[in-house]
Amino acid sequence: MSSLLRNARKGLRRLLRPGTITLDGLVICTDAAMVSPQVRNGLFKETYEEPERILVRRFLKPEDRVLEVGGGIGLVSLTCARICGVANVLTYEANPAMEAVIRNNFRLNGLEPNLRNKLVTQDGRSVTFYVNDNIMSSSCFDRNMGTPQTLPSDALDQVLAEWKPTALVMDVEGAEIEMLTASHLPGIRKVILEIHPHIVGEEPTRTMLEHLRQVGLIERERVQKSILLQREG
Numbered sequence: 001m002s003s004l005l006r007n008a009r010k011g012l013r014r015l016l017r018p019g020t021i022t023l024d025g026l027v028i029c030t031d032a033a034m035v036s037p038q039v040r041n042g043l044f045k046e047t048y049e050e051p052e053r054i055l056v057r058r059f060l061k062p063e064d065r066v067l068e069v070g071g072g073i074g075l076v077s078l079t080c081a082r083i084c085g086v087a088n089v090l091t092y093e094a095n096p097a098m099e100a101v102i103r104n105n106f107r108l109n110g111l112e113p114n115l116r117n118k119l120v121t122q123d124g125r126s127v128t129f130y131v132n133d134n135i136m137s138s139s140c141f142d143r144n145m146g147t148p149q150t151l152p153s154d155a156l157d158q159v160l161a162e163w164k165p166t167a168l169v170m171d172v173e174g175a176e177i178e179m180l181t182a183s184h185l186p187g188i189r190k191v192i193l194e195i196h197p198h199i200v201g202e203e204p205t206r207t208m209l210e211h212l213r214q215v216g217l218i219e220r221e222r223v224q225k226s227i228l229l230q231r232e233g
Contacts, residue, residue, distance in 0.1 A: 013044040027108040051226035067165035070172040074102035081113045089113035122182045124155030140175045174199035191229040
């Protein structure tokens with residue numbers, strides 16, 4: 001879709017102020033009382049999480065069992081659930097304010113993937129999370145843009161052992177570095193990952209990707225900042 005058409009569509013939707021839109025065949029809430037202006041604009045323009053959505057639709061298969069870390073508003077979770085079934089999708093979202101938004105989007109679509117309103121970390125400790133009204137700026141990193149809250153977490157390797165996913169979808173605003181460099185991701189055959197070198201730096205990002213390569217997860221495709229890695233064989 002051309003940028004001109006996207007902007008025209010966004011302008012029309014901002015004028016009409018719909019409470020929901022249909023995106024990728026899914027009904028998504030755009031009510032200003034529930035969704036931040038930044039997310040709302042991305043939804044109206046249809047660019048919200050677009051690279052992840054493209055890779056999920058292209059590479060997830062019905063036989064996959066998905067762990068999503070960083071659920072946002074639930075759009076990517078729902079995309080995964082339409083492909084793999086709700087029983088095969090587990091979504092983690094750290095921001096406490098997002099649970100109502102996610103569950104509302106689930107309800108709008110009659111789909112209820114598994115949801116845990118917690119962080120995922122390397123070791124399962126409680127950590128400081130910086131909550132921003134713009135969910136795309138909420139992060140474990142203090143960027144002078146959010147309110148600190150101490151939140152519980154589950155350890156990544158324990159979640160992998162319990163849930164036994166074959167696919168990992170992750171968008172955690174830089175926290176991927178510590179998590180992924182500390183794990184061999186047993187059982188994971190494909191990873192759809194948004195990287196954040198603008199937050200954590202180019203070198204840590206390269207180190208993480210090299211670690212994933214060494215455990216057999218090779219980069220196969222990239223759409224903007226989102227990449228697909230697949231295990232050899």
